[in-house]
Amino acid sequence: MAERKLFKGNEAVAEAAVRAGCRFFFGYPITPQNEIPEYMSRRLPEVGGVFLQAESEIAAINMVYGAAGAGGRVMTSSSSPGISLKQEGISYIAGAELPCLIVNMVRGGPGLGGIQAAQSDYFQAVKGGGHGDYHCIVYTPSSVQEMVDLTMQAFDVAERYRMPVMILGDAVLGQMMEPVVLPDPRPTDAASAGWATTGARDGRAPRLINSIYLKPDELFQHNLKLQARFEQAKAAEVRYEAVNTDDADVVLVAYGTTSRVCRSAMDRARAAGVRVGLVRPITVSPFPYQAIADVARTARALLTVEMSLGQMVEDVRLAVCGAAPVHFYGTTGGIVPTASAIAEEARKIAMAEVGK
Amino acid sequence: MVEELIIAGFGGQGVMLMGQLLSYAGMREAKNVSWMPSYGPEMRGGTANCSVVISTDSIGSPIVTEPMTLIVMNRPSLDRFEQAVRPGGLLIHNSSLIDREPERTDIRIIAVPAVEMAREVGSDRVANMCVLGAYLAATGVVAYESVAECLKEVLPERRHDLIPLNLKALARGASMVKP
Numbered sequence: 001m002a003e004r005k006l007f008k009g010n011e012a013v014a015e016a017a018v019r020a021g022c023r024f025f026f027g028y029p030i031t032p033q034n035e036i037p038e039y040m041s042r043r044l045p046e047v048g049g050v051f052l053q054a055e056s057e058i059a060a061i062n063m064v065y066g067a068a069g070a071g072g073r074v075m076t077s078s079s080s081p082g083i084s085l086k087q088e089g090i091s092y093i094a095g096a097e098l099p100c101l102i103v104n105m106v107r108g109g110p111g112l113g114g115i116q117a118a119q120s121d122y123f124q125a126v127k128g129g130g131h132g133d134y135h136c137i138v139y140t141p142s143s144v145q146e147m148v149d150l151t152m153q154a155f156d157v158a159e160r161y162r163m164p165v166m167i168l169g170d171a172v173l174g175q176m177m178e179p180v181v182l183p184d185p186r187p188t189d190a191a192s193a194g195w196a197t198t199g200a201r202d203g204r205a206p207r208l209i210n211s212i213y214l215k216p217d218e219l220f221q222h223n224l225k226l227q228a229r230f231e232q233a234k235a236a237e238v239r240y241e242a243v244n245t246d247d248a249d250v251v252l253v254a255y256g257t258t259s260r261v262c263r264s265a266m267d268r269a270r271a272a273g274v275r276v277g278l279v280r281p282i283t284v285s286p287f288p289y290q291a292i293a294d295v296a297r298t299a300r301a302l303l304t305v306e307m308s309l310g311q312m313v314e315d316v317r318l319a320v321c322g323a324a325p326v327h328f329y330g331t332t333g334g335i336v337p338t339a340s341a342i343a344e345e346a347r348k349i350a351m352a353e354v355g356k
Numbered sequence: 357m358v359e360e361l362i363i364a365g366f367g368g369q370g371v372m373l374m375g376q377l378l379s380y381a382g383m384r385e386a387k388n389v390s391w392m393p394s395y396g397p398e399m400r401g402g403t404a405n406c407s408v409v410i411s412t413d414s415i416g417s418p419i420v421t422e423p424m425t426l427i428v429m430n431r432p433s434l435d436r437f438e439q440a441v442r443p444g445g446l447l448i449h450n451s452s453l454i455d456r457e458p459e460r461t462d463i464r465i466i467a468v469p470a471v472e473m474a475r476e477v478g479s480d481r482v483a484n485m486c487v488l489g490a491y492l493a494a495t496g497v498v499a500y501e502s503v504a505e506c507l508k509e510v511l512p513e514r515r516h517d518l519i520p521l522n523l524k525a526l527a528r529g530a531s532m533v534k535p
Contacts (some may be wrong), residue, residue: 175395260417
């Protein structure tokens with residue numbers, strides 16, 4: 001077995017990004033993700049990269065825009081209020097068809113909120129956030145190892161579809177330590193990016209990085225192109241994990257840290273004779289609608305669990321489309337739901353459904 | 357095998373380090389481990405705690421709310437977490453600093469006069485290691501040797517001269533507990 005190392009989630013994301021060939025980081029500090037810029041400020045100079053602490057989140061995301069336009073593998077990271085500030089830039093990057101990685105270690109909101117873990121930025125991450133018809137690909141890791149693996153993959157996927165990719169973590173995932181196996185570093189050739197504005201001295205056609213299309217028919221065609229590319233992502237990039245769903249009366253749906261607690265809740269419920277399963281989206285954009293629709297055909301009910309007051313549950317309801325009751329249990333503001341509370345909720349739902 | 361514990365105390369008592377040391381040792385023994393710190397504005401000079409899970413199976417929630425073992429280094433931590441310990445669980449407390457007896461009668465309780473013990477072996481700075489030694493002897497969740505090996509990884513290089521003192525403290529704590 002490859003060597004396992006104990007890593008904090010935030011530092012694991014940073015190291016994985018470097019190994020994936022990321023050479024540019026622009027950010028502005030905010031708890032609970034400060035270990036990412038801290039690590040990058042030390043690590044990127046070792047590999048000839050650039051770390052820059054910008055004067056604001058808005059400046060940082062526009063530096064990401066610039067570096068991506070020049071063909072660099074680039075990322076930024078922040079937490080909820082900081083991600084809100086970046087939304088204009090994310091929309092521009094999406095409009096200009098540029099790849100980058102944005103990491104959001106979510107904390108409780110709205111406003112300045114708190115600094116403990118939450119999942120209340122789901123709508124923002126999945127339904128746009130910035131203006132215009134665009135989508136990001138959004139990964140929701142649930143362990144430090146998965147943060148490594150998805151970060152490695154995120155840069156490739158961002159370049160394949162030429163759109164921003166987001167890692168939607170939370171404060172628990174950022175702060176916790178777990179053993180990880182780190183993949184070998186991958187070489188990347190930034191200059192080979194087909195969109196990069198690297199100078200047309202060799203006589204090639206000039207390239208333009210742009211998101212303005214003043215003629216409506218051109219902007220319409222541009223939007224159709226963006227949508228078509230997201231349709232390709234929908235067909236190829238949906239990822240999820242299903243556990244114990246075959247015989248389950250109640251299927252839990254949860255992502256990130258909450259899915260870890262749900263796994264414990266599932267084990268408790270099963271030990272008490274309640275047949276509980278779990279579907280864990282690993283991408284929430286594109287969302288695993290089909291997987292959840294399939295589960296809804298066999299389960300008596302679904303229970304969506306989130307550290308919010310009900311955001312992903314809307315996508316679960318869209319997927320289920322009335323085929324089974326969809327219940328919701330959520331905590332927010334920095335409170336992580338407990339396994340015992342979720343198991344009890346699942347037991348009550350199972351009792352009510354079996355009694356029907 | 358699964359162990360879920362909370363280690364709590366004042367910032368500066370080394371509770372985060374105790375948790376990390378156990379995590380490194382568990383990983384060294386090819387077990388699954390997770391370590392989750394409390395964090396926030398209260399950390400400096402206030403209370404600090406961490407959740408540690410060590411398991412031969414995959415780990416569900418990394419956040420421990422009903423610990424099988426509770427290690428408390430100060431009175432506010434005992435007050436906060438005592439009732440959360442699972443029936444039949446284990447409570448280890450630093451009796452040098454805690455001026456009340458635990459109330460629970462349905463769990464195993466070990467009082468470690470950690471500060472006095474640490475002074476005996478050379479410095480009250482290793483009180484946390486005396487308590488950790490007692491924990492290792494009481495549970496055997498990870499081997500003493502694994503923890504000893506991992507001191508090198510957890511302590512920064514400039515502190516490696518303190519490893520012998522830490523080992524003495526671990527052994528002193530372990531010596532007062534029958535498994």
